Amino acid sequence: MSTPSAPRSSVPSPGPAPVWVVLGATGFIGSAVRSALAEHGVSVRSVSAPRLRAEGTSPAALHAEAAALDTEHSLLVNAFAGADVVVNAAGLATPGATDSPELRGANSLLPALAADAADAAGVRRFVHLSSAAVQGHRPFLDESTHVEPFSAYSRSKALGEQVLSARAGGSCSVATVRATSVQGPGRATTAKLARLAASPLASVAGPGTAPSPVSSVHSLVDFVLRVGFHRGPVPAVVLQPWEQASVSAVLEAAGGRRPAHLPAWFCRAALRCGYTVSSLAGERLHGALRRVEMMWFGQRQEPGWAESTGNVPEPRVREVLEASRN
Template identity: 75%
Template sequence: MSTPSTPQSPGSASVPSSAPVWVVVGASGFIGSSVHAALTARGARVRSVAAPRLRTDATDARALAAVAAGLVSERKALTEAFANADVVINAAGLATPGAGDSPELRGANALLPLLIADAADAAGVRRFVHLSSAAVQGHRPFLDESSHVEPFSAYSRAKALGEQALAVRQSGPCSVVTVRATSVQGPGRPTTAKLARLAASPLASVAAPGTAPSPVSSVHALVDFVLTVAGHMGPVPPVVLQPWEQASVSSVLESAGGRRPVRLPAWFCRGVLRTGYAVSSLAGERFHGPLRRVEMMWFGQRQEPGWAEATGNVPEPRVQHVLESSRS
């Protein structure tokens, strides 16, 4: 398995000045702080950079590129912040799956990664890793590493736009890789606490027979995977998917709630979702976020093996432990 080139052990008193510099944009957030902590524990030279507040009315990749080209001072500031860095990891953005569309949402989730990629090129960074979301593929029967996206909400559309903008930009010397994170859970995350409460309640249910694979994952495995991708010295595809942690829809609820979920007829679950999404569409997608969470609880979503499986870079699954710990 490929690991980040950080020669110092966690217990080292100092890190050589020749060691690679890692930059984390958005290190104050849930995933960003976990990435920063893992790098620090591994003895890396890590630098935190605050993300600029951006907003845009652009709704396609070409228009987004034009907006990014005009952000001269913001790009210059990021280029200076990335000086002498080997790797830049973007963990910034608005993690608001239920939010409505806004210039701020598109600025944080679509325009920012494009601006960072341009600055990383200018600064001579070896690799830029952008954290996206598997939500960009929406209701597809399976998740994969293809460019095919089916966004279904304002949040997933903004994330998909960011991916598309990176895909069509004029590439420079920096290797740009997008990591599609799945449904990430971890200690202290409100989403995880809500999942634990739901799993322990009578509402915990799955579509029969309850064996469908679930993309629910652990922040620990995601961080390990991000650092492996970032530190890999060979080529990496432009889009990679966070590997499946072997969870099923039933095992997720059992681990988080300590009880077996109710098994509902699949036809009943599909009917409820069809009706719910129709009503939500009439209400401006107001309920798309909660409905998607119910859909994932009932049916999950299969993941196709990708780069991680082909190269032996699958991190150790830890989602069961994270969910069991969330009960308290």
């Protein structure tokens, strides 16, 4: 994987090297964050996330479970000691998964435990990686607390956000980054997108000018670093900025050919039928259907903290998708 570069504005000034901890540093996003930080002289600690099971399905229940995990909490406090920033890039990125204590443990309970440990360790900022999937089928994505999860995976990520927002006050600044549909070298979903885009199945609804939330790992890493290094306040939830690509542009970049244009009414009817069948089958097809929905209709993104503070990374999604063809 090529190493994403840290943004010029976020590189720390000369002086003692800041210390960052990356929780889940062996994963796709975590390893990219770790590499970018190391490239720019930041001292990085890679910490393995504890494997947790969560029985609770509410923020209050998960806080109670987190409070009972004394051993895991102490281990994380020790691992975070002396760090300026902790990035939680751990979790289960399984959009097609069914609900389970393991899924909730990784995506809902772990953020609460890690944020509490970061606060106890005196960390300045805790950056949690969430997913824009928490807002589901809304016409647009934004930085509000409004969520419409539609699957077990998106519900687990939404619950993780709610657990963090329900925390009692502490000295550690907690910021949740809602990542969009992140693509990059070596990612299986990116290879699948390239194959689909090059096939006769590649299609868009109507004219294909709808904005797509498909994004690049390079821009996400850039944004995570900006959030972590920012010295001013950061909202509780920030949305990864749009990379200026339409649904047609995404498929053309990934597949090297123009997609077919389907009537919007036909696409909506097909999705309604698909989601109905999937619901009867325990939501087993929800993840695949959501990918088709994004291919056809995309999803608009409202400008937020990044745009208002000048922390918008350089768009690189077309570059990443064109490279995926090879």
